[in-house]
Amino acid sequence: MRRPGWFLSAIAAGLYIFLYAPIVVIIVFSFNAARFGTVWEGFTTKWYGALLHDSAALSATKNTLLLALVSTGIATLLGSLLAFGLTRFDFPGRKIFDRVLYVPVFVPDIVLATSLLLFYSLVGSFIPALELGMTTMILGHVTFQISFVAIVVRARLAGLDPALEEAARDLGAGEWKTFLHVTLPLMLPGVLAGAMLAFTLSLDDFIVSFFTSGPGSTTLPILIYSSVKRGLTPDINALATLIILISVLATVSLTWLQKNKQDPHPKK
Amino acid sequence: MPEKRQMHLGQQLTRAGRWSRAGITSGPAALWLGIFLALPLAAILAISFLTRGEYGGVELPFTFDSYKRLAGFGELGFDSLYPVVLGRSLALGMATAVLCLAAALPLAFFIARLSEKYKGAALTLVVIPFWTNLLIRTYAWQILFSPNRWLTVAAHSLGIGTAGEALYPGTLAVLTGMVCDFLPFMVLPLYASVEKMDWTLAEAAADLGADRWRVFRHALLPQIWPGLGAGFILVFLPATGQFVIPDLLGGAKTAMLGNVIQQQFASSRDWPFGSAIAAVALLLVLVGLAIFQRKGSKHEVLP
Structure with a gap:
């Protein structure tokens, strides 16, 4: 195959600049001395220091992590089980369920968020636990995470060689033992990939959180949004830079891990 | 299988x-x-079929009023506001998908043609923005488009916008934010198709006398249809239902479905009307998804 020519390379370079311009500008402006607005007034690192004493940012970080961890845990368990059931057992309505699985992936966030808000306020008067706050946010996040986890895990399961399980059964392993010692280790990379995706989706989510949060359950995206809306952004740039840095590190190390790990069970 | x-x-x-x-x-x-x-x-x-209550709740009777209002037939005669919002959402979603496609095609071919050594890095560079918070990337365009930034000045010299003023809020700013945010969603599935492509078909077509356009049209394009379709649906549907991008980079003149839904639930507290808009947005997505799944299953049957 031919290597890319100069023309194609130039277009690609332009597109990379376009993709990275917003990310670079946030990082640069996190070192801007100006308190208000978007005018450059010299270099400073004071906003990073200010972040450490910003109690709103600290509590939002805590809420974001708690929300992401709990919802990812529930969604990974439910989604992986669902993927296993959908690939392994035929039952009436399975084909339809298979398609419905894609609905949460494509439903606009704002529709999901407002429908949850309506639902919570309708049933909230009967069930006090559904008062808007961390619980309602977790319930909402799990709802959009399940599908993503199930789709990723199902792709992994579909690529597995059934002969491995058949061999285990032929050698006398029971159904449960086969699952625990053969199927589960084989599907684990898919489960981890699904969990990573779910975790990131939760960290990134703004709309579902925004509509289903209550007093005291503000997350980082909500904090960033309200700061941007009010035009108070200096230490928000520093906060955003840290979030970007974590995303970059996570992406690069995951890619590196995948490349350097020899897969003992190559996909068919 | x-x-x-x-x-x-x-x-x-x-x-x-x-x-x-x-x-x-x-x-x-x-x-x-x-x-x-x-x-x-x-x-x-x-x-969505109920009536707005006096204090913001909902009441009987069942009506189609919310849907009538959405279609432009409100209490005060014809009002084009909401039909325009609906049309604008579809148009902006479509424009985003087409622009992303135009940008993703060369990028996917570029990455696929790189040597194995650089391929991984080039692909990771596309994935990083994909994993980076959308809110942050969108808000960054406010800085890039603010008055007297070189990008804004350059745009002014080309006759875009008014000198001394920011480039946002506006349709151009919304579209820029959308394309930038959704481009990775188009590049990734497209790259997956381009990567698997059988280039000998292109060589055969060229040997048989096809010009460059016909090589692309008849030998290459059919091979990347599935990736193209997946990318299109992955961009068009979420772009049409976007809330954050038009909220931060647009104004009342660029309001999309997501923005008017939010208005009804937040400031106006008109739940039936907000629900009706949400129901229409949901219907759009479900129809789009059903068409795609039907097309997709046809493609799987093909060799």
């Missing part, structure tokens, strides 16, 4: 054994989605 063989493993059980295992594995997730997805969406559909 491996999926059939996976199913075969479960097929050795009795029907009761299969169903009970399906219930244990798929049941909890099905129950969850039934309660927290199906019920709320059903609630939104039901409320």
Whole structure:
């Protein structure tokens, strides 16, 4: 195959600049001395220091992590089980369920968020636990995470060689033992990939959180949004830079891990 | 097909054994989605036919008023506001998908043609923005488009916008933010198709006298249709239902479905009308998805 020519390379370079311009500008402006607005007034690192004493940012970080961890845990368990059931057992309505699985992936966030808000306020008067706050946010996040986890895990399961399980059964392993010692280790990379995706989706989510949060359950995206809306952004740039840095590190190390790990069970 | 063989493993059980295992594995997730997805969406559909209560709640009787208002037939005669919002959402979603496609095609070919050594890095560079918070990337364009930034000045010298003023809020700013945010969604599936492409077909077509356009049209394009379709749906549907991008980079003149839904639930507190808009947005997505799944299954049948 031919290597890319100069023309194609130039277009690609332009597109990379376009993709990275917003990310670079946030990082640069996190070192801007100006308190208000978007005018450059010299270099400073004071906003990073200010972040450490910003109690709103600290509590939002805590809420974001708690929300992401709990919802990812529930969604990974439910989604992986669902993927296993959908690939392994035929039952009436399975084909339809298979398609419905894609609905949460494509439903606009704002529709999901407002429908949850309506639902919570309708049933909230009967069930006090559904008062808007961390619980309602977790319930909402799990709802959009399940599908993503199930789709990723199902792709992994579909690529597995059934002969491995058949061999285990032929050698006398029971159904449960086969699952625990053969199927589960084989599907684990898919489960981890699904969990990573779910975790990131939760960290990134703004709309579902925004509509289903209550007093005291503000997350980082909500904090960033309200700061941007009010035009108070200096230490928000520093906060955003840290979030970007974590995303970059996570992406690069995951890619590196995948490349350097020899897969003992190559996909068919 | 491996999926059939996976199913075969479960097929050795009795029907009761299969169903009970399906219930244990798929049941909890099905129950969850039934309660927290199906019920709320059903609630939104039901409320869209109710009347707004005096204090912001909802009341009987059942009416089609919200849908009539959305179609432009409000209490005060014809008002084009909401039909325009609907049309604008579809147009901006379509424009975003087309622009992303135009940008993703050369980028996908570029990455696929790189040597193995650089391919991974070039692809990771596309994935990083994809994993980076959308809110942050969108808000960054406010800085880039603010008055006297070189990008804004350059645009002014080309006759875009008014000198000394920011480039946002505006349609151009919204579209820029959308394309920048959704480009990775188009590049990734497209790259997956381009990567698997059989280039000998292009060589054969060229040998047989086809010019460059016909090589692309008849030898290459059919091979990347699935990736193209997946990318298109992955960009068009979320772009049409966007809220954050038009909220931060646009104004009342660029309001999309997501923005008017939010208005109805936040400031106006008109739940029936907000629900009706949400129901229409949901319907759009479901129809789009159904068309795509039907097309997709046809493609799988092809060799």
